[in-house]
Amino acid sequence: MSGKPKLHYFNGRGRMESIRWLLAAAGVEFDECFLETRDDLLKLQKSGALLFQQVPMVEIDGMKMVQTRAIGNYIAAKYNLYGKDLKERALIDMYVEAIIDLDELLMMYALQPADKKEQYLANIVDKATNRYFPVYEKVLKDQGQDFLVGNQLSRADVQLLEALLMAEEYKSDILAKFPLLQSFKARISNVPTIKKFLQPGSQRKPPLQEKDLPKVMKIFNLGQ
Numbered sequence: 001m002s003g004k005p006k007l008h009y010f011n012g013r014g015r016m017e018s019i020r021w022l023l024a025a026a027g028v029e030f031d032e033c034f035l036e037t038r039d040d041l042l043k044l045q046k047s048g049a050l051l052f053q054q055v056p057m058v059e060i061d062g063m064k065m066v067q068t069r070a071i072g073n074y075i076a077a078k079y080n081l082y083g084k085d086l087k088e089r090a091l092i093d094m095y096v097e098a099i100i101d102l103d104e105l106l107m108m109y110a111l112q113p114a115d116k117k118e119q120y121l122a123n124i125v126d127k128a129t130n131r132y133f134p135v136y137e138k139v140l141k142d143q144g145q146d147f148l149v150g151n152q153l154s155r156a157d158v159q160l161l162e163a164l165l166m167a168e169e170y171k172s173d174i175l176a177k178f179p180l181l182q183s184f185k186a187r188i189s190n191v192p193t194i195k196k197f198l199q200p201g202s203q204r205k206p207p208l209q210e211k212d213l214p215k216v217m218k219i220f221n222l223g224q
């Protein structure tokens with residue numbers, strides 16, 4: 001049996017993408033099993049593999065882990081992406097929780113009705129540039145280091161880079177007023193494992209295409 005973690009989700013970003021990023025940043029190879037239909041999800045649910053009947057689910061170290069945050073915490077702790085002590089970990093947790101809030105805002109854009117999309121996008125840009133990015137810009141300034149926390153790469157760096165790149169997909173100049181975030185982006189993108197993940201052909205997923213939305217909504221029974 002392969003010792004690689006096995007990720008169960010649909011073939012898109014959603015809640016699994018940050019897990020893919022963390023594993024890739026840690027240099028861990030992983031396999032993926034994609035849900036293509038609602039039946040695939042029902043089968044997985046019936047098999048007893050999903051503690052709360054939900055994905056993401058990751059088979060790792062003999063466990064069938066669910067709950068995105070728990071999976072992320074485990075990977076970060078296992079691969080030394082979680083700071084050097086409890087206080088660093090507390091900072092990392094605060095930064096990551098805010099990044100997850102922003103990620104969720106971005107993720108829900110695709111589900112907005114056409115006539116609400118413009119207003120929703122304006123809210124994304126407002127929250128990103130007025131609530132979240134100024135904090136990380138200041139953290140980098142005050143830290144004066146290459147990383148958000150301490151002097152080594154942590155999951156906060158990995159997950160912030162993921163969010164920055166995603167935010168740029170919505171508005172290409174969204175980082176214009178944040179010079180330290182721009183240099184952070186360039187620097188962390190150059191970490192060898194991350195650089196590799198950013199190359200075409202990696203397991204990084206593209207933004208959800210409009211045409212794939214009905215399939216995803218069907219799998220998860222959304223909008224019913």
Ligand SMILES: N[C@@H](CCC(=O)N[C@@H](CS)C(=O)NCC(=O)O)C(=O)O
Pocket residue numbers: 014015053054055056066067068069220
């Ligand atoms: N708190 C859970 C939420 C998971 C969740 O909402 N998963 C959705 C797909 S992204 C799902 O499995 N929906 C099917 C269902 O709830 O029956 C996590 O973070 O993993």
